Amino acid sequence: MEQREPLRVLFLSAEVVPFAKTGGLADVVGSLPKALKKLGVDVRVGMPRYRHIDREKFGLSTVLESFPVPMDHETMTAGLVMGKIGEDIPVYMVENAHFYDREGIYMHPDDAERFIFFCRAMLEGMRQINWQPQVIHCHDWHTAIVPNWLKTVYKDDPFYKDVASLYTIHNLAYQGIFGYRVLEVAGIDEYGFIVHPDLPDLDNVVDVMGRGIYFADIINTVSETYAQEILTPEYGEHLDPLLRDRRDRIYGVLNGIDPEVNNPATDPYIAAHYDLHDLSGRLECKRALQQEAGLTEDPHIPLVGAISRLTDQKGFDLIAQIIDPLMQYTRFQFVLLGTGDQRYHDLFTQMHQRYPDRVAVYLTFNAPLAQKIYAGTDMFLMPSRFEPCGLGQLIAMRYGSIPIVRSTGGLADTVHDFDPETGAGNGFAFKSYDAIALYGAIVRALENFRYKDTWHRLMVKVMSADYSWDASARKYVDLYHRALASRILRPPREAYQVGGRPE
Ligand code: ADP
Numbered sequence: 316m317e318q319r320e321p322l323r324v325l326f327l328s329a330e331v332v333p334f335a336k337t338g339g340l341a342d343v344v345g346s347l348p349k350a351l352k353k354l355g356v357d358v359r360v361g362m363p364r365y366r367h368i369d370r371e372k373f374g375l376s377t378v379l380e381s382f383p384v385p386m387d388h389e390t391m392t393a394g395l396v397m398g399k400i401g402e403d404i405p406v407y408m409v410e411n412a413h414f415y416d417r418e419g420i421y422m423h424p425d426d427a428e429r430f431i432f433f434c435r436a437m438l439e440g441m442r443q444i445n446w447q448p449q450v451i452h453c454h455d456w457h458t459a460i461v462p463n464w465l466k467t468v469y470k471d472d473p474f475y476k477d478v479a480s481l482y483t484i485h486n487l488a489y490q491g492i493f494g495y496r497v498l499e500v501a502g503i504d505e506y507g508f509i510v511h512p513d514l515p516d517l518d519n520v521v522d523v524m525g526r527g528i529y530f531a532d533i534i535n536t537v538s539e540t541y542a543q544e545i546l547t548p549e550y551g552e553h554l555d556p557l558l559r560d561r562r563d564r565i566y567g568v569l570n571g572i573d574p575e576v577n578n579p580a581t582d583p584y585i586a587a588h589y590d591l592h593d594l595s596g597r598l599e600c601k602r603a604l605q606q607e608a609g610l611t612e613d614p615h616i617p618l619v620g621a622i623s624r625l626t627d628q629k630g631f632d633l634i635a636q637i638i639d640p641l642m643q644y645t646r647f648q649f650v651l652l653g654t655g656d657q658r659y660h661d662l663f664t665q666m667h668q669r670y671p672d673r674v675a676v677y678l679t680f681n682a683p684l685a686q687k688i689y690a691g692t693d694m695f696l697m698p699s700r701f702e703p704c705g706l707g708q709l710i711a712m713r714y715g716s717i718p719i720v721r722s723t724g725g726l727a728d729t730v731h732d733f734d735p736e737t738g739a740g741n742g743f744a745f746k747s748y749d750a751i752a753l754y755g756a757i758v759r760a761l762e763n764f765r766y767k768d769t770w771h772r773l774m775v776k777v778m779s780a781d782y783s784w785d786a787s788a789r790k791y792v793d794l795y796h797r798a799l800a801s802r803i804l805r806p807p808r809e810a811y812q813v814g815g816r817p818e
Pocket of ligand 1: 337338339340342486622623624652653654679680681682685704705706707708710
């Protein structure tokens with residue numbers, strides 16, 4: 316039989332597990348390539364080498380000492396080192412002391428320059444090592460400039476002229492909006508702003524994510540429901556007219572989780588191992604968590620967990636409205652792990668002070684502690700205002716913690732309200748974004764927890780579901796082929812404001 320050449324796909328992302336993570340993006344880019352590799356794809360990953368990524372610890376090797384990178388109509392230099400994930404999947408990291416030798420991943424005033432440089436260095440670095448991707452798979456705004464380049468500065472470049480792009484929106488709320496100067500930095504100022512009749516907001520700013528959506532051959536987001544929701548003004552974050560224009564190229568592909576990293580039978584961070592055939596270790600995990608968190612050690616009190624960025628997106632304004640009455644009128648313990656808005660830091664610190672043996676609060680980012688919370692809680696709270704996919708609920712279910720969620724985006728696609736009469740459903744879900752609806756869902760969960768057989772069946776059910784990447788990785792392979800087959804050779808000319816400098 317004829318042996319086909321493997322499809323060559325380059326992932327570009329600002330974060331990748333295990334090297335750098337602030338949220339679900341890192342989980343996805345650290346695990347999806349493993350599933351693609353199993354399907355025979357030659358997948359490689361690119362990211363910046365931030366200061367905290369230790370060369371020794373991760374066994375990074377030097378690929379290129381120094382090579383030229385066009386930037387801001389001049390030439391800078393970058394280095395390229397390489398780590399690995401899974402079975403020999405290269406993770407190339409761009410080195411540049413000026414841009415990456417500093418604390419933290421984001422929130423620097425020159426983030427536009429930092430990520431544009433990273434993307435340009437990756438394209439030039441692949442040319443240097445002569446590895447030519449067929450598809451570039453870009454993730455979130457940090458890499459959204461690449462589809463724009465493929466249709467402009469690289470459109471006649473022999474190395475890149477046939478390359479297709481897939482752009483994945485992990486979160487439409489972070490678009491990377493900058494001024495005209497960014498076009499100069501990216502070397503595309505001669506093309507000017509994007510002009511779109513329904514998008515007056517775009518003709519005097521550079522919305523990097525908007526450009527990814529505009530120029531990519533195929534676009535996807537991380538659940539089917541969110542792919543529909545973003546076409547509406549309610550969820551479209553001002554880009555819905557553009558998204559509606561491109562709807563025939565937008566797909567929804569649900570995220571998976573890494574079944575090896577998230578496995579209660581082998582997880583090195585949890586107090587006892589367990590699986591769906593023997594859940595006894597789970598009780599020990601709960602006891603150990605109660606002890607570590609300073610909560611009353613009692614297997615009968617329901618223990619509810621939340622692990623999240625502390626922002627309005629995640630529904631913390633709803634929790635804030637009802638946490639006090641919940642504590643007064645119901646009986647449960649709450650453990651929270653997260654960082655984010657100061658007002659939530661203050662609120663939950665107060666709650667801990669008021670109910671020290673019932674509310675535990677960790678205002679930090681701590682991956683091992685997260686695993687202990689997934690394994691030791693009975694329920695997992697995720698009342699998001701919007702949720703592209705959500706990984707927290709998937710990991711929680713894999714560990715037997717029953718999700719309490721608002722039905723939106725990926726939460727609606729993965730959690731269905733439990734009906735004790737029929738046994739249908741796998742969690743507790745509410746629809747309208749309001750605190751009373753959340754209160755009701757929590758009370759229903761607490762009520763069902765009292766029926767041990769019912770609860771046991773629910774745990775076994777959520778733990779036996781398939782959250783792996785297998786099915787979704789196949790869908791991505793399909794999207795790569797679609798991107799190659801339906802490449803747009805030139806963007807519509809009228810997209811550009813001629814001479815597009817601001818007045
Ligand atoms: P998002 O990507 O919007 O932040 P997701 O639910 O998709 O939300 O993914 C969040 C990921 O980050 C999960 O793996 C979750 O366990 C992890 N996480 C979030 N906050 C923390 C934290 N404070 N400490 C450790 N892990 C965290």
